[in-house]
Amino acid sequence: MTPTNQLLRDTRFDPALTPGARNAVENCLRIQPGEKVTLITDRACSEIGAALAHELDRLGLRYEGWILEDLAPRPLHDMPHEILDDMESSQVSIFAVKAQPNELRTRMQMTDVVNRRQMRHAHMVNIDRRIMLEGMRADFGEVDRISTRVWQMASSAREIRATNPAGTDILGRFSPRLKWLKTSGIISPHKWGNLPGGETFTTPERVDGVFAIDGVVGDYLCEKYGDLRETPLTIGISESRLQSVRCANQELVDEFWRYCHTDENSDRVGEFAIGTNIAVRDIIGNILQDEKIPGIHIAFGNPYGNHTGADWHSSTHIDVVGRKFDIWIDGRQIMRGGEFLLDSLPPAVV
Numbered sequence: 310m311t312p313t314n315q316l317l318r319d320t321r322f323d324p325a326l327t328p329g330a331r332n333a334v335e336n337c338l339r340i341q342p343g344e345k346v347t348l349i350t351d352r353a354c355s356e357i358g359a360a361l362a363h364e365l366d367r368l369g370l371r372y373e374g375w376i377l378e379d380l381a382p383r384p385l386h387d388m389p390h391e392i393l394d395d396m397e398s399s400q401v402s403i404f405a406v407k408a409q410p411n412e413l414r415t416r417m418q419m420t421d422v423v424n425r426r427q428m429r430h431a432h433m434v435n436i437d438r439r440i441m442l443e444g445m446r447a448d449f450g451e452v453d454r455i456s457t458r459v460w461q462m463a464s465s466a467r468e469i470r471a472t473n474p475a476g477t478d479i480l481g482r483f484s485p486r487l488k489w490l491k492t493s494g495i496i497s498p499h500k501w502g503n504l505p506g507g508e509t510f511t512t513p514e515r516v517d518g519v520f521a522i523d524g525v526v527g528d529y530l531c532e533k534y535g536d537l538r539e540t541p542l543t544i545g546i547s548e549s550r551l552q553s554v555r556c557a558n559q560e561l562v563d564e565f566w567r568y569c570h571t572d573e574n575s576d577r578v579g580e581f582a583i584g585t586n587i588a589v590r591d592i593i594g595n596i597l598q599d600e601k602i603p604g605i606h607i608a609f610g611n612p613y614g615n616h617t618g619a620d621w622h623s624s625t626h627i628d629v630v631g632r633k634f635d636i637w638i639d640g641r642q643i644m645r646g647g648e649f650l651l652d653s654l655p656p657a658v659v
Contacts, residue, residue: 311373311374313373313374313375313379314362314373314374316374316376317348317350317355317358317359317362317374318359318362318363318366320355320356320358320359321356321359322356322357322359322360322363323356323360323438325438325441325442326356326357326360326438326442327360327363327364328445328446329360329441329442329445329446330357330360330361330363330445331364332445332446332447332449333361333364333403333431333433333445333504334361334368334370335364335368336449336450336494336495337431337449337494337495337496337502337504337506338403338429338431339429339495339496340365340368340370340401340429342368342369342370344370344371344399344400344401345371345372345373345398345399345400345401346365346371346372346373346399346400346401346402347373347375347392347395347396347399347401347402347403348361348362348365348372348373348374348375348402348403348405349375349377349392349402349403349404349405349406349419350374350375350376350377350405350406351377351378351383351406351407352376352378353406353407354405354406354407354433354436354437356438357405357433357436357437357438357441358374358376358405360441361403362374373395373399375389375391375392375395377389377406380392383409383412384409384410384411384412385409385412385415386415387414387415387418388415388416388418388419392419393418393419393422396419396422396423396426396428397422397426399428400428400429401428401429401430402419402423402428402429402430402431403430403433404416404419404430404431404432404434405431405433406433406434406435406436407434407435408434408435408528408532409529410529413528413624413625413626414624416432416434417611420432420501423501424501424615427498427499428498428501429496429497429498429501430496430501430502431496431501431502431503431504432501432502432503432504433503433504433597434503434597435531435532435595435597436504436597437595439593439595439598440505440593440595440597440598443505443588443589443593443598444507444586444588444589444597444598444601445504445505446588447494447505447507447587447588447589449493449494449495449506451587452493452494452506452507452585452586452587452588453491453493453494453495455493455585455587455649455651456491456492456507456508456509456585457493458651459491459509459583459585459643459651460489460490460491462638462641462643463483463489463509463511463583463638464489466483466638466639467482467483467639468480468481468482468483468638468639468640469481469483469581469583469605469636469638469639470636470637471604471605471634471635471636471637472634472635473521473523473604473632473633473634473635474632474633475523475541475543475631476519476521476541476543477518477519477520477521477605477631477634478518478519479516479517479518479519479520479546479605479607480516480517480518481513481515481516481581482513482514482515482516483511483513483514483581484514486618487511487512487513487514487617487618487619488511488616488617489509489510489511490509490510490511490616490617491509492506492507492509492510493506493507493508493509493585494506494507494586500616503597503600503601505586505588505589505597505598505601506586506601507584507585507586507587507588507589507601508582508583508584508585508586508600508601508606509582509583509585510580510581510582510583510617511580511581511582511617512579512580512581512612512613512614512617512618512619513549513578513581513607515548515549516546516549516578516581516607517546517547517548517549518545519543519544519545519546520544520546520607520629520631521541521542521543521631522541522542522543522544522629522630522631523537523538523541523631523632524536524537524592524599524602524606524629524630524631524632525537525592525594525595525596525599525628525629525630526542526561526565526596526627526628526630527596527600527608527626527627527628527629527630528568528596528625528626528627528628530561530564530565530568530627531594531595531596531599532595533564534561535594536592536593536594537561538592538632540556540557540558540561541556542554542555542556542558542561542562542565542629544629546578549577549578550576550577550578551566551569551576551577551609554566565627568625568627569609569610569625569627571610571624571625572623572625573623574610574621574622574623575609575610575623575624575625576609577609577610577612577621577623578607578608578609579608579609579610579611579612579613579619579623579626580606580607580608580612580613580626580628581605581607582600582605582606582607582608583603583604583605583636584600584601584602584603584604584605584606584630585601585603586598586602586603587603587649589601589602589603590602591632592630592632596628596630599630600628602630602632602647603634603644603647603648603649604631604632604633604634604636604644604647605631605634605636606628606629606630606631607628607629608626608627608628608629609623609625609626609627609629610624610625610626610627611623611624611625611626632647633646633647634646634647
């Protein structure tokens with residue numbers, strides 16, 4: 310037994326975290342006897358890490374636990390080699406930590422191992438108690454059913470339009486050569502996923518229009534600025550490139566603009582996504598859950614080309630989320646005011 314495993318076993322946690330942790334281990338990752346797990350957490354998320362470790366222990370599963378601060382100072386410059394080495398002998402990994410500035414590169418180092426080895430990986434960056442009690446308690450079977458229907462429609466789409474009351478009006482155009490992916494919370498070796506899950510996404514061929522971010526922005530800016538309902542960040546996009554940013558909060562404008570100009574593709578729309586987690590009812594100020602709310606979100610930067618087929622790259626990736634969307638796929642409305650209309654569509658459509 311390693312010292313970290315024992316530390317996690319000795320850490321007290323609220324039993325209310327157990328249903329979400331059990332959902333992750335049993336229903337999302339579906340860890341099998343004989344498989345080995347790499348469980349990565351940090352001091353900020355150690356209670357959740359302990360709840361996950363308890364579920365692994367309850368099922369008699371073999372795992373190696375790691376706490377980031379025990380291996381290197383934060384923010385990390387590189388993912389500790391001890392973790393990367395351990396992942397080489399695991400079939401499953403769980404990453405339940407609080408994000409710190411400029412650590413995206415280290416997470417990419419980790420997911421490079423995941424992609425190469427086709428591991429089942431649960432990405433739980435900025436997981437917190439509220440998410441464990443809300444999004445992680447979703448019926449992921451139902452989320453998967455909805456995600457599958459959306460994925461089927463989107464996969465053949467040429468255009469998707471979205472509007473919302475805050476002022477969004479964007480048009481995404483899509484290419485058959487770029488693959489749509491479904492990350493519903495049921496994690497497979499073919500695509501690691503965030504938990505809580507609930508979205509289908511691709512790299513768009515082109516995006517134009519205005520996106521009013523009255524929800525949240527991603528990465529470490531999310532914790533700093535939180536829910537933007539009262540001070541929306543409105544961005545202009547032309548030919549998939551960020552053209553303009555305006556907001557009553559000038560500090561947010563400046564920091565978002567700098568983030569999106571880190572490298573030559575940081576200002577390019579790399580992800581166009583439809584959230585499908587029906588257990589998520591409103592924005593909470595945490596991107597991990599908020600991007601799964603039924604609606605549209607996009608991201609600038611890294612297009613996850615290993616999965617979508619995009620032939621370009623960026624060192625950054627920042628999601629932007631709004632509220633209460635109307636969505637049309639090739640002119641057919643699938644959402645009104647943030648509520649799916651899928652069950653009212655003819656079966657032939659999906």
